[in-house]
Amino acid sequence: MDYVQHRVVQEAAKEASSISTPFTPLNIILLSVVFYTAYSTFSRSNTAPPIARGPPPKVFRTYTPRTLLPFNGENGQPIFFAVRGRVFDVSNGRNFYGPGGPYSNFAGRDASRGLACHSFDTDMLTEDLDGPLDTLEGLGPNEMEALQGWEETFTGKYDIVGKLVSVADYNTTKAAEAAQ
Numbered sequence: 001m002d003y004v005q006h007r008v009v010q011e012a013a014k015e016a017s018s019i020s021t022p023f024t025p026l027n028i029i030l031l032s033v034v035f036y037t038a039y040s041t042f043s044r045s046n047t048a049p050p051i052a053r054g055p056p057p058k059v060f061r062t063y064t065p066r067t068l069l070p071f072n073g074e075n076g077q078p079i080f081f082a083v084r085g086r087v088f089d090v091s092n093g094r095n096f097y098g099p100g101g102p103y104s105n106f107a108g109r110d111a112s113r114g115l116a117c118h119s120f121d122t123d124m125l126t127e128d129l130d131g132p133l134d135t136l137e138g139l140g141p142n143e144m145e146a147l148q149g150w151e152e153t154f155t156g157k158y159d160i161v162g163k164l165v166s167v168a169d170y171n172t173t174k175a176a177e178a179a180q
């Protein structure tokens with residue numbers, strides 16, 4: 001009887017110890033899964049790529065021939081030119097219009113007459129930056145058609161970032177705004 005009692009106590013102790021340990025194979029597997037999930041979640045959030053920033057917003061501005069002039073691609077400036085009063089940002093065409101490019105003569109200028117006449121001559125550009133804009137007087141239908149073709153190309157390819165007005169018109173508008 002003593003023996004039987006002894007065995008019963010022994011078996012009970014064995015059972016109790018096997019139940020109370022947390023390190024069962026199943027628990028180890030479950031813990032591993034939990035740790036792996038937590039690790040991969042946090043390490044992923046730490047290495048997540050930064051949110052890509054878009055290009056800075058483009059502001060539509062009013063330019064005069066003089067204030068347009070610095071936008072010729074030099075000193076890190078963007079490249080703008082005007083065609084019939086619309087200012088295009090042609091910075092993406094830096095190879096054409098940037099410093100040393102074949103059409104750099106148009107950068108920062110009213111390019112209308114030169115484009116219409118397919119000419120790089122300097123007298124195609126408005127000489128007096130503070131005077132009236134080129135009215136394109138004297139151009140024939142072929143030249144006007146060529147110019148329209150260029151405008152269609154540019155509107156499909158570049159952003160319009162402003163309008164070009166003469167200094168006189170600029171001052172008149174500013175005075176009218178101030179009087180309001």
Ligand code: HEM
Pocket residue numbers: 090093096103114115117118119120157
């Ligand atoms: C020997 C004469 C010329 C040659 C061989 C020539 C060649 C070219 C070439 C290969 C292109 C690139 C076309 C493209 O890939 O989209 C181009 C574009 C252009 N050319 Fe000429 N060209 C000549 C004369 C002129 C002249 C005289 C003007 C104007 C005064 C002019 C104005 C332009 C303009 C505005 C562009 C468009 C650039 C852009 O997409 O922003 N080209 N030319």
